[in-house]
Amino acid sequence: MRTALLSALLAVALVLTGCTHTDQVKSVGQLKQTSGQKPAIIVMPIDVELSILTASGLMEPQAEWTQSANQFISESLKNELSKRRTNLVPYNRANSNSDPTLAQIERLHEAVGFAAMAHHVGQAKLPSKHGRFDWTLGDDVRELKKATGADYAMFVFIRDSYSSAGRVALQVGAALLGVGVHGGYQVGFASMVDLETGEIAWFNFLSSGAGDLRKQEAADKTVTALLKGLPEA
Amino acid sequence: MTAGKAISRLLVALSVSGLLANPLVAAQTYTPVFQPGYRPAPDTDEGGFWYQVDKVERDVARSPQLVTDPELNRYVNDLVCKLAGDYCSGIRVYIIKNPHFNASMYPNGMMHVWTGLLLRAENEAQLAAVLGHEIGHYLRSHQIDRWRSLRNGASAAIFLDMVLTMGLATMAVASGASAFGRDQEIEADQFGMDLMTKQGYEPNEAVNLWRYVNAEQAADKSKTGHSIFFATHPQPKQRIEKLEETARAVTQHKQSEFVSAEQNYLSAITPHYLEFMEDHFELQEYEQTELLLLKHQQLGYPQGQIDFFRGRLAMLQKGADFQARAETAFLASIDTAAAPAETYRELGYLYLKSRKNQEAATMFHKYLDSQPDASDRKMIEFYLSPIGNAHE
């Protein structure tokens, strides 16, 4: 049950980092550019999923919300990134179906993101890191650079859940009693991978008890928060 | 008895047995509940279900467990297309390397066929029976119905979990919740029977196949019951009886000879036998392996490969005289043309362990000769060297 396991883990990470704030973890001073042009950024297929938290506590992914959220976030990302004087390059998912290295790059990024969240943001710190954030995807990412001409690849991962009517009722009742019930929460991260070195040039972790990705305006807010601190070219 | 009475008696008997009924209606026929090309709107609950299933499909399409051999895929796809008719273009078949018996269809047209099923069907008709059964579930939208009825309870999560992970987990333990209701199973049985007999497949093979599934399920249950398929497709006697009844009715009406197409089937599976059986071996299900090997021998899979597995089974199960039994099996294997190169290596190690160093050396040389690119060459050469010989 991928969704449930993931949500459980992220919820745990959430517990220890507090609510409604963005944790900026690492950023570089400036994004590099090749040959005096704006840095080209390729936005990897966004991994966003919106679920509903049913009265019985189950997470039920919602197709329509997810589709809309994907669109809103893509729009938002495009706007934010153009404000920062970068060039967006389209990425064709079909490429990684036929190219095993590209598919492995996507999966490695998932794993690296997980490791960064568990071991850097979360409490399971790795003492040998001494607080450094030096996770990398390795220079095999150059294949992605060759395939797309991009300087950086941006990965966005968000999991979001909302209350069904039943749960909201529970919430109100519980609030009266002074007990906290999760209405829903957003957890996610955005990372910018340097496609020359494979290093994660920038990583941001989001956890929030508010927010709503089902509407463009609210999605904009989330994306702004997620990209807080993203350096300009 | 007068001639007239005898004739009326005969007529009564005939009408009872159904021979005077419409000869074209053998079983109760079912029709699909949607048109080819159907797709639900995303804001419906069905849309939500499809979304999750579409995600599973994206993963399966890129899964290392996917069997991509073009011949085998063509064989299974052709059979599915024959059975599904107009709905063929909406179905995508994925053959998955998993040694358990399983086949499943998802509402978006994705079909999973596990290699464990391919190892257990005895002929094309039996495969058609299972595929027809799954197509029956699909064309009657059983999954979405079931999901809707379970949705408000906790079983929905279990059902979803089962449905969505069935395709990928090698050894997931079934939760015990049935995938389908009993009536849905009977409907799928009958629909499947209808589909296969329309294509000329012997309906009694469906009975044979499900009887076999029943038997393996009973044996499985007596242990810890960890097969997904058996746990989610309960086989009460009633289903077999109904199938037998339908098969009888159909064969009485038969217009032409029904076929089992055994040779066709064996030809399609034989090139993959070694690989699929090796996967089964890793399950450590020794009793089941023994039964399967017996069945495969009767069917006519390569004897050399069967003896190879017999020998390995003896080595793993131990028991009385296991080395002697293993040796006999391995030696029988190398006498045939189909012996895998590893058979020589197995004998080499066997002899080495019983300190028959000369025999061991002979076998190791034969192993390296028949597999020049053996990845464990250095280890074998070590045992062939003077140091290796002295090593215990």
Place this chain on the structure above:
Amino acid sequence: MNKVLPALILTLSALLLAACQPYSLVRANNPVKLNGYSVTPGEEWNKASYKLGPKAVTWTSNGEVLDQLILIGDIGSGEALFKNTNKNLPMPPFTSDMMPFDVETLVKTSLKNSANGEVEVNTENLQPANFGGKSGFRFNISFYTASGLLKSGDVLGAVKDGKLYLMIYSAADLHYYKSKLPEVEKVFASVII
């Protein structure tokens, strides 16, 4: 999201909830006593506080999803490498008459069972090797995790006085395997038994 070893995720979650220190530092160039032998790493590692088995120690550099070194020793006849995590998939025991060929299967099955049977482990390149000056063996492993990430690895081992000693290295095939291999070889070469 990466569907890592379920046992690992749950362990990690439990550790996170407990808010304790799940990893302790393994210093560089300091001999480390294990079960029946010692090794001296050339770099710093992180030792996990959970144990896959009573005689198994787990180290990681970047997190177990990316790289992992399991150090096992003193396994006697009848003992398994890891503790059972799934009652349908019992861990196979070591027996002292096992040859390297048999240990290869033991490792394969043990790793697979520790992942609930969900990963197929391939092994190859079995060859004699040096284990702290004693005659040992090594081989390569590779497998796809449940979410499709390819991992590669090396196993170094020996049977001495009827007991089994093993070091199992695995890492993401893309970048991490090659990156950590030189240090892993250093650890392998530093065995004192």
